[in-house]
Amino acid sequence: MILIIGGSYQGKTAYARANFPEYRYLNQLHLFVKKRLDEGKKPDAIMAEILDIIKEGEWAIISDEIGNGVVPLEPDDRRWREITGSILTALAKEATEVHRVVCGIGQRIK
């Protein structure tokens, strides 16, 4: 699995399409996580669901970086930010490659 991260509006999807055209994409993982937290799912269950989705075939997971702002006022937003960060960290450990996209340019950081 390949993980592609970066801020919003950096051209991550275009970068994935250009560099990994044969892959299947799990895009906007940060929103995937948010939706499941809103439904009351536990972080472990969310991680298990992600791993289940990507267990067959070649996958590129794409997510916004959301951890570089001030602490959100709402507890749910704080929880979302934390859990997204820890899920991305765990996925980065599993990933064969990690790419970070800045201004449309990707750099392989793992």
Added chain:
Amino acid sequence: MITLIYGGSSSGKSSYAEDYVCKSNYKNRYYLATMVPYDEESKERVKRHRDLRAGKDFVTLEHSVDITDAIPEVLTVDSGDFSTDNRLSQEDIILLECMSNLVANEMFRDGQVFHSDYCIKKIMEDVKELHQKVKNIVIVTNNVFEDSAEYDEGTKDYLRALGKINQNISALADEVYEVVVGIAIPIKEKGRVL
């Protein structure tokens, strides 16, 4: 040559950009300021940036919108005798500070709100025209894309415009740096992605 310098708020990107320009051998250095100092806080910021530039031999040009209006000013300064012959010149370098202000100014101007698609097209045309005349441009831009806040549609459209403009410029640029705590991390050098 286009250089793009990207970084978070107070990351040291302006200071890095100024040093980058001053290290170069260009005869004429222009500072194209895009911020409109409309309140005390922004006046303070403008003053801080002016102090930062003091003694660095910049000619300051102020254009909060329509940056191509800087071209005749550059031509006038270059000609020395204020004639208008088109002696332009590999000897000029212009530092545009900064794209995040310019996009906001173009998007919210004349009491109207312009769509991101329009602003992207307009600003890219202006940048290309300026680049044609003044061969060396350094553009400072802002990383405002990594928090978890969910913004209203107007702010999202602004982020979309700035994000796309950053991408378009980085594709044209010879050099792209991301500045973190004052340290520039090269992303693209000599036209090559690193």
